Amino acid sequence: xxxxxTPVMELSGISKSYGKKQILSSVSLTVWKGECIxxxxxNGCGKSTLLSILAGCLAxxxxxxxxxxxxxxxxxxxxASAGYVPQDNPLFSSLSVLDNLRYFYADSPTFLKEDLKxxxxxxxxxxxxxxxxxxxxxxxxxxxxxIACALAVHPPVLLLDExxxxxxxxxxxxxYRYLQLYREQGGTILLTSHEQAEIAxxxxxxxxxxxxxxxxxxxxxxxxxxxRMRPYA
Amino acid sequence: MLKKYISFFFIQxxxxxxxxxxLCLILGFxxxxxxxxxxxxxxxFKQPDEIKIPVALxxxxxxxxxxxxxxxxxxxxxxxxxxxxxxxxxxxxxALLKTGKVYAVILIPDSFIEHILNGTNSSATLILPNQGSLxxxxxxTLADAGTSTLSTxxxxxxxxxxxxxxxxxxxxxxxxxEELNKLYLSYALNRDRMFQTTTVSAxxxxxxxxxxxxSGIVLFLLLSGIAGFSYFRAESAGLRLLLDxxxxxxxxxxxxxxxxxxxxxxxxxxxxxxxxxxxxxxxLGHFFLLVLSAQAILMLFGMLCPHTGNYYIITAALxxxxxxxxxxxxxxxxxxxxxxxxxxxxxxxxLLKLCRGxx
Numbered sequence: 001x002x003x004x005x006t007p008v009m010e011l012s013g014i015s016k017s018y019g020k021k022q023i024l025s026s027v028s029l030t031v032w033k034g035e036c037i038x039x040x041x042x043n044g045c046g047k048s049t050l051l052s053i054l055a056g057c058l059a060x061x062x063x064x065x066x067x068x069x070x071x072x073x074x075x076x077x078x079x080a081s082a083g084y085v086p087q088d089n090p091l092f093s094s095l096s097v098l099d100n101l102r103y104f105y106a107d108s109p110t111f112l113k114e115d116l117k118x119x120x121x122x123x124x125x126x127x128x129x130x131x132x133x134x135x136x137x138x139x140x141x142x143x144x145x146x147i148a149c150a151l152a153v154h155p156p157v158l159l160l161d162e163x164x165x166x167x168x169x170x171x172x173x174x175x176y177r178y179l180q181l182y183r184e185q186g187g188t189i190l191l192t193s194h195e196q197a198e199i200a201x202x203x204x205x206x207x208x209x210x211x212x213x214x215x216x217x218x219x220x221x222x223x224x225x226x227x228r229m230r231p232y233a
Numbered sequence: 234m235l236k237k238y239i240s241f242f243f244i245q246x247x248x249x250x251x252x253x254x255x256l257c258l259i260l261g262f263x264x265x266x267x268x269x270x271x272x273x274x275x276x277x278f279k280q281p282d283e284i285k286i287p288v289a290l291x292x293x294x295x296x297x298x299x300x301x302x303x304x305x306x307x308x309x310x311x312x313x314x315x316x317x318x319x320x321x322x323x324x325x326x327x328a329l330l331k332t333g334k335v336y337a338v339i340l341i342p343d344s345f346i347e348h349i350l351n352g353t354n355s356s357a358t359l360i361l362p363n364q365g366s367l368x369x370x371x372x373x374t375l376a377d378a379g380t381s382t383l384s385t386x387x388x389x390x391x392x393x394x395x396x397x398x399x400x401x402x403x404x405x406x407x408x409x410x411e412e413l414n415k416l417y418l419s420y421a422l423n424r425d426r427m428f429q430t431t432t433v434s435a436x437x438x439x440x441x442x443x444x445x446x447x448s449g450i451v452l453f454l455l456l457s458g459i460a461g462f463s464y465f466r467a468e469s470a471g472l473r474l475l476l477d478x479x480x481x482x483x484x485x486x487x488x489x490x491x492x493x494x495x496x497x498x499x500x501x502x503x504x505x506x507x508x509x510x511x512x513x514x515x516x517l518g519h520f521f522l523l524v525l526s527a528q529a530i531l532m533l534f535g536m537l538c539p540h541t542g543n544y545y546i547i548t549a550a551l552x553x554x555x556x557x558x559x560x561x562x563x564x565x566x567x568x569x570x571x572x573x574x575x576x577x578x579x580x581x582x583x584l585l586k587l588c589r590g591x592x
Binding site: 055056079085086091092146 | 234236237240241244247248251463464469470471472474475477478479480
């Protein structure tokens with residue numbers, strides 16, 4: 001299979017309802033290698049639900065998700081293809097940074113040694129606080145650690161749910177710089193965001209409104225976008 | 234998949250080990266608490282070495298037979314263990330009775346023993362205080378029982394004697410009387426035939442120390458939940474999502490965490506208990522089950538109370554209240570029946586039962 005002509009990720013007819021409330025209605029999207037897809041939308045419109053489905057954490061009512069042309073059926077298929085960082089940092093708070101990394105690198109322990117020297121944990125400065133307990137880290141460092149853990153298996157796709165939310169400028173800047181690097185190295189990103197700087201990182205933007213993904217221009221006018229989201233907020 | 238389970242299990246083992254310094258603090262608190270209860274319990278259940286009913290005995294002066302007979306009577310185990318006789322004169326005996334220093338006065342008439350021997354049977358007088366105390370009632374009952382035994386024996390002997398006389402069997406009278414005397418005395422003096430020993434224990438047949446130790450162990454296991462909130466609480470929503478993606482369902486996470494902390498507690502605490510002589514080596518299975526049950530309760534608390542403050546209050550308050558209702562601090566027999574019945578249904582009652590079963 002020619003991977004260059006095969007989409008990295010393909011969503012086809014994804015639907016999801018909570019009770020009578022339709023959250024996603026036949027959502028389809030094709031994502032190519034090296035792209036950074038931004039999904040915008042009002043709070044509660046279903047962005048996190050969509051990301052959870054793409055990460056394999058939540059089952060959709062209908063539709064399929066494919067990675068490199070193969071439909072992901074088991075949770076392991078999703079886990080092998082996409083690193084996922086939910087809004088709430090998925091960390092073992094009472095354990096050290098190193099223990100957290102060890103757990104998420106359990107499937108690829110050789111990567112850990114290498115990554116601590118040159119990889120994401122090193123780039124994020126986590127190698128200087130390996131013995132610190134996760135609960136004692138700053139919000140920015142926790143986010144960095146969560147991203148580093150998500151990238152433990154060196155996945156081709158990174159799913160980020162509001163990666164820069166409630167972080168200081170330095171932390172955001174460091175994370176965005178890394179995301180840029182990840183893309184340059186061939187990684188594909190799909191993120192949800194309300195941050196202008198994150199939107200600027202994206203190659204394509206979609207607005208989730210009326211349970212559907214609607215493509216919008218790459219550099220949207222935030223004032224107009226806000227007015228468009230207001231009825232759903 | 235199995236590799237993920239094992240990784241998660243080991244990471245939980247490590248998390249549990251990290252709780253140990255805090256656990257030492259809780260252990261210290263529980264030790265102080267238990268020793269406090271033991272000391273309080275000793276005061277509460279303190280019993281005098283001997284309980285004897287003081288009785289004044291007034292014997293006729295210069296009556297060697299009476300002196301001999303009552304010396305023999307006083308040495309009898311059943312009397313010696315319940316009564317303390319004070320020989321005195323009539324005036325002093327009545328004064329002692331009035332002041333409450335004795336609970337009864339026995340007045341023996343002149344020639345009392347001779348009259349028994351010749352069949353005249355003069356009566357001894359028993360004087361009890363006007364306001365009957367428990368001791369006086371007890372002594373009166375004992376005296377009644379003794380009199381009744383004596384009367385029965387006498388009646389039996391006289392009846393046989395009368396029968397033998399009516400048939401003119403003069404030669405056999407003394408032999409039959411001797412046999413009957415032996416028979417009656419063997420019944421009257423054999424204490425085991427008269428009394429059965431039943432031990433009644435408020436502490437499930439445990440010594441006070443063991444009883445308090447059990448309460449202390451269960452209290453420690455439950456209060457250890459305060460130190461281990463970070464362990465017992467439910468995972469953050471984000472971590473829960475990722476664990477689920479790794480095939481670690483909520484139940485599996487619960488079971489792995491429960492096993493990990495129970496193993497750590499057992500590895501640390503059981504050898505300590507064996508070395509200090511609190512538990513025998515054979516109690517390992519019981520101990521593990523006890524730890525497992527206590528930790529399961531704490532994990533349920535943790536799942537129900539995701540906020541630190543609520544969790545601390547609920548864990549501490551529920552543990553102490555439930556332990557009290559289950560008879561950990563005060564034996565259940567002292568609690569009202571409805572409370573006792575309710576307390577027996579609580580999980581803490583099960584924990585205490587398990588713990589008491591080990592000792």
